[in-house]
Amino acid sequence: MINFEDFKQLYQKVEVQHYPNSTPEKIVISVLVQTYNHEQFLQQCLDSILTQKTNFNFEIILGEDNSSDNTREICKKYANQYPEKIRLFLHHDENKIKVNSINTGNFNAFYNLFSARGKYIAFCEGDDYWTDDLKLQKQVDFLEKNLSFTLCYHSYQTINKYNQVISSIESLKQPKINISSYELTNTVHHPLLLTMCFRNRLKKVPKEALEVVNVDAFIISLLGQLGKAGYMENIKASFYRKHSKGIWSKKLRVKNLEVKAITYQKLSTYYNRINKPELGDNFSFKASKVQKRILWIYLKNLNISQLVKSIFTYST
Numbered sequence: 001m002i003n004f005e006d007f008k009q010l011y012q013k014v015e016v017q018h019y020p021n022s023t024p025e026k027i028v029i030s031v032l033v034q035t036y037n038h039e040q041f042l043q044q045c046l047d048s049i050l051t052q053k054t055n056f057n058f059e060i061i062l063g064e065d066n067s068s069d070n071t072r073e074i075c076k077k078y079a080n081q082y083p084e085k086i087r088l089f090l091h092h093d094e095n096k097i098k099v100n101s102i103n104t105g106n107f108n109a110f111y112n113l114f115s116a117r118g119k120y121i122a123f124c125e126g127d128d129y130w131t132d133d134l135k136l137q138k139q140v141d142f143l144e145k146n147l148s149f150t151l152c153y154h155s156y157q158t159i160n161k162y163n164q165v166i167s168s169i170e171s172l173k174q175p176k177i178n179i180s181s182y183e184l185t186n187t188v189h190h191p192l193l194l195t196m197c198f199r200n201r202l203k204k205v206p207k208e209a210l211e212v213v214n215v216d217a218f219i220i221s222l223l224g225q226l227g228k229a230g231y232m233e234n235i236k237a238s239f240y241r242k243h244s245k246g247i248w249s250k251k252l253r254v255k256n257l258e259v260k261a262i263t264y265q266k267l268s269t270y271y272n273r274i275n276k277p278e279l280g281d282n283f284s285f286k287a288s289k290v291q292k293r294i295l296w297i298y299l300k301n302l303n304i305s306q307l308v309k310s311i312f313t314y315s316t
Contacts, residue, residue: 001204004114011107011210013095019079019088028056029136029197030118034108035075035126036065040161041241042074048129050082054137060086061115063108066093071126089115099213100262106210113202121200123193127243132236139197142230150181150227151198153191154235161243168242176231184224186282187217187267191229194238198223206273208266213259221267254297261290288314 002010031049035042049060060082064075072090079088089111097106113121120140124130132138135154142152155176158168170192179189193216202222209218223229264287272280291314298307 002207003204007110007114007210010207011095011097014092016092016095016111017090019076019090020083021079021087022083023059023085023087024057025117026057027059027118028054029058029120029122029140030116030200031058031060031122031124031136032109032112032116033060033062033124033126034065034105034112035062035067035071036105036108037067037069037071038126039067039070039074041127041129042071043078045124045126045129046078048131049124050085051133052130052136053133054140056140058085058136059116059118061112062086062088063091063112064088065091065096065105065108087115097210099211100258102213104213106212106215109215110205110210113205116200118200120197122197124238125194127241128194128239130238132238135235135238136197138232138235142232143197143199146230148227149230150184150201150223151191151196152230152232153195153197154232155237156192156195156240157237159239159241161241163239166242168240176233178231179229181224181226181228184229185221185279186224187221187286189229190217190220192216192240193219194240196229199226201226206270208270212263212266214263217263218267254294257290257294257297261287261294264290 033045033049038045046060052058062075062079064072066072075088079086091108091111095107096103098104099106120143122136122139139152143149155174157165158170160166174191174195175189179191183189202219205222209215209222212218264283268280268283268287271277271283291310295307295310298310
């Protein structure tokens with residue numbers, strides 16, 4: 001397990017720039033916002049957080065990942081306007097962590113997580129936004145009263161870049177029930193981070209969590225070791241954005257499955273390493289199922305070279 005200092009020693013090649021702020025030391029909840037090339041959407045995201053009505057202090061930890069558009073300037077504008085709310089971290093390309101030759105936002109995400117001072121944590125990516133101005137108050141109140149729950153979550157809807165609601169299998173699959181510790185740990189159910197609020201107990205994380213493209217499943221499994229999840233039907237749905245460029249082609253669908261398989265493999269490695277073989281076997285089985293789906297897609301499309309390459313990769 002690695003803490004913040006270990007993390008910086010391992011991955012920080014260039015020191016992160018901390019933008020000036022005047023946020024209070026005592027914070028009840030930290031809202032983590034990770035942003036990259038979100039100039040079209042970021043203002044809507046930040047406004048939806050800043051308009052939250054609470055009887056406690058909260059901070060926005062805004063991690064800007066060296067965007068190629070105007071995102072960094074928007075971040076600075078908001079940090080200057082709300083220095084009592086926003087802690088802005090300006091990141092460098094040299095620190096980006098690659099997984100399977102893919103540049104990820106993992107350094108940004110975990111730098112935000114380790115920097116959080118709140119008793120609780122919420123997430124909102126820079127292209128998503130909330131619609132309930134009492135979301136944070138309701139979620140904190142729930143966790144204060146229900147100590148056996150490690151997190152709470154609510155529903156969401158998927159939208160496109162024009163703010164139009166679109167059909168989404170993922171949002172339909174998100175359950176509207178309380179989720180047991182076992183189900184969270186084994187990722188039987190997978191609440192979207194956008195909808196979650198959880199206790200700030202992840203002071204250390206496994207190194208394997210830095211070695212996946214999508215860290216959501218890892219975070220949820222780790223939180224499942226600490227308690228169960230409560231569903232809150234009294235919070236309006238948040239909006240999760242899918243850009244038009246994200247529409248799956250056959251090639252991207254396979255890439256997404258490969259990302260999922262790697263995540264399950266790393267979860268299996270982690271749980272086996274800490275002597276929890278049942279969990280290790282469970283995630284190894286999940287990885288194998290995803291790999292079989294990938295092989296079937298290659299076979300169906302007569303992509304023999306990729307089929308042979310994948311068979312060799314999965315068997316070693």
